[in-house]
Amino acid sequence: MADRPSFAYPPDEWEIIESDFRRDMLPRNESIFTVGNGYIGLRGNLEERRGSYHDGTYLNGFYDSNPIVYTEIATGYARNSQTMLNVTDGKEFRLWVNNEPFDLWTGTILDYRRVLDLRRGVLTREVVWRSPAGKSIAVRSMRAVSFTRRHLALISYSVESLNGEASLVLKSGLDGNMRNQESGKDPRVGSALKGQILKPRGWIVEGSFVALKHETRNTHFILLCAADHHLHTSCPFTMETELEPNHISVVYRIKLKEKEEIRLFKYLAYHTSRDHDPDELIALARQEVSAAREKGFESLLSDQKHFLMCFWEKSDIRIEGDPAVQQSLRFNLFHLLQSTGRDGRTGIAAKGLTGEGYEGHYFWDTEIYVLPFFIYTDPEIGRKLIEFRYGILDKARERASEMSQKGALFPWRTIDGEECSAYYPAGTAQYHINADIVYAMRKYTEVSGDLDFLRRDGAEVLFETARFWVDFGDYIPKKAGRFCLNGVTGPDEYTAIVNNNTYTNLMARDHLEYAVKTAKMLKQKYPDDFAEVSERISLTEEEILAWEKAASGMYIPFDSHSGIYPQDDSFFDKAVWSFEKTPEKCYPLLLHYHPLVIYRHQVLKQPDLVLALFLQGNRFTAADKKRNFDYFPERLA
Incomplete structure (x- = not known):
């Protein structure tokens, strides 16, 4: 057997583990450690936000639209773009220890571990850090997006002093100054939107309950993001709020004793006028976070674990003797679940709820690649995806x-x-x-x-x-x-x-x-x-x-001469693309060659005849499949 490549994450059958902090891995890790529930998606950004590649929070189906500008146009051209928006960020926690900011770019990281638990649907992080002045603390966070409560996300943030007392300032924020990632020349990366898309339409501060209200620029959808907090500690503290342009922070000042831990619970709710009357959003959000706070963080995580236990009972694919393959399969199944709309009004965005590539659009991939999984494991989700098309x-x-x-x-x-x-x-x-x-x-x-x-x-x-x-x-x-x-x-x-x-x-x-x-x-x-x-x-x-x-x-x-089904009438009349003469820097081809150059060659981005052999397999003999399968992959870019 060939040697396995080194793994970015150690093979583990049920967990994705980041065992040391690497700045060069931040872009990848923000996608890998996304948590979602098919409606809300929270990118795996660090709570303190320093050095983020792209802070991202997404709501499936929540978008803005702009007219598509053509210098030349014809009848039937698409008229408007639609882009899933990066919405109010509620993941933010900023910490100061004896007036020094908790910052992985300064001080010393003594221990680090981040884990996405596929059985519990929870992202945890544990950091032991020493400040430049020598103060040592342990920071622990937990993050989940509820599978049983569509509009709810929950985060806990804990701080423990390891060497003496400490003065803490802990700020939990709602940031409405979010922008979409610009795609540049590569539509796979982001969107064409520029600037601030969400317009501020008000804020609410009522003790530990805060909310920001926004309206989209062109579609005029209303978004309300609300958060309520509960601080668990025996240490003395004060609480206040800070208002900045399009930003609210709930600020705790705490006298932390040695070897003691404070734990702040944050309950986030997202509601929009795509689902509800705009006048009801504040009441709905208040009700959501109030019910969550009353139920309690651990009880909500217990519901999460039970939901996923039922999911894995129906959906798990077990591989014995190869934990790396087992991990990969379960990770992908988990992301299918947390990317998929389950309300009959939303689908599966091209990047799920991990990012803005392809502007959050739904494609044919839903029906051909994703829906069959749910049809066999959870037909109710399958039906909801089909209902979206009827809608x-x-x-x-x-x-x-x-x-x-x-x-x-x-x-x-x-x-x-x-x-x-x-x-x-x-x-x-x-x-x-x-x-x-x-x-x-x-x-x-x-x-x-x-x-x-x-x-x-x-x-x-x-x-x-x-x-x-x-x-x-x-x-x-x-x-x-x-x-x-x-x-x-x-x-x-x-x-x-x-x-x-x-x-x-x-x-x-x-x-x-x-x-x-x-x-x-x-x-x-x-x-x-x-x-x-x-x-x-x-x-x-x-x-x-x-x-x-x-x-x-x-x-x-x-x-009939070759026994090959050509991809189309003209496919055999084209020259085969010379991969030998194509520099490595010129891949992917679509970003380096005019489409007409590509179209006049036998070169494939997706070998669709091979897909037809699978989907329409009853119409081909085994010999047909073997002969055609061998022919087309050699022309793959």
Whole structure:
């Protein structure tokens, strides 16, 4: 067996451990040590905030929008961007010990350990630190975002004096001066937003309860972030508040005795007008943190542990004899859980709730890569993700109309259902997203046995998207009269605007066949439901026959000489990209070569034919799979 690479985190089956503090690892660790619950995401920033790569707090589906500026524009271009916002930061704790700031960049770190516990859903950190003046303290923090209370996050912060008494000043803050990370030339990193997006709209100070209210610049959503505090100590202390522009701190001044520990509990609530009446936000936040404080920190962590125990009972994949692989699997499953919207109104952002890459948009990855996991382990979450697509069906109908087509066309990238991809060759042209959504919906129905959704809402999605394919495609004489889908982009974004992308055609055929099968089943077993949905969308029998004809006549590119399914009609007519002549500094290709240079070569960003071999595996022989699998990876960038 080949030697294993060195690990950034020591292999452990249930924990991700940072055993020493390294400044060069801060950007990675802020993502790795994110905690979330599918709605709130808290990046793994240090509480004292010094040296942060990017302080981040995110709410799934909370966004601002800006008009997309084109110097040249045509009909059907996406009109507006949408960007998940970096919202009020409640993770902040600043500590002074005998007038010296607790700061890992100064003084001496005597011991350090940070742990993400996948069984408890808690991030802990323990630091033993000596100040420049020689004062030694132990700082311990715990952080969690509640899986059982959607709007709640909780943090505890403890300080112990190790050598004599100490005068502490501990400030717990709410910071509204947050900005999104600018992407520059790389959309994978951040967003196009610049400057302060959240406008201050008020503050509240009532003893240990504080809150900041904001409004988004263009969408005019209201955000309320509130926090309540409880200090556990036998030491004398005073409490006050400090108000700065767009920032509130609750300040504790404490006379700490040697070998004694103080512990400050902080309960955070986030509520927005996307979910509630703006006039109710303050009361809801106050109720949330008050209930949390009354229940208590340890009791809330017990609920968290129980929730995750149930999750792991259903979802765990056990690997014996390889703790590093076991750790990787569980870490990824944990991040799937804490990234996924569970309310039927939100999806899974491209970077989950760890950062702002791809502006927090939802893509086809939800249905093809993530949803199957939940379908098999927690079908209720799977249904909520499918319900999100139904919730934006009207906007999908509008998009199809904008593209001069019938039916519905779901957006390539979105937050609220509007198409946000400004680059249509790798955006709107990826029509396969319709079939991807139906593929996931079909899998959910077949695995869960839940016909209720399919009989009503699901059938409407299925039939409207089937309509799109028949209106979009054409029977081409030079293709022996077969049904063709021209001018499309498959999942491989290095090959754009082609005729008959094999993945797209295969998935569309499967989609149409399922639409016909479902229509016949509903007509026979649930005639009232079928009549209702047919009347709602004016569906005719002639349309169903047209779906059946298109499915049976679908053209699938195939080279009989080599036995290879080309990625599209023109794929074999292109020169193979020379990786030998490509300097290492020129990867990834999309950041160093004009798209037209890439498009005229056989070079792949995603080998979508290989994905088709998996998703449509029943349509290929084992020999087909082996032959085509061997061909395409050699062309991967």
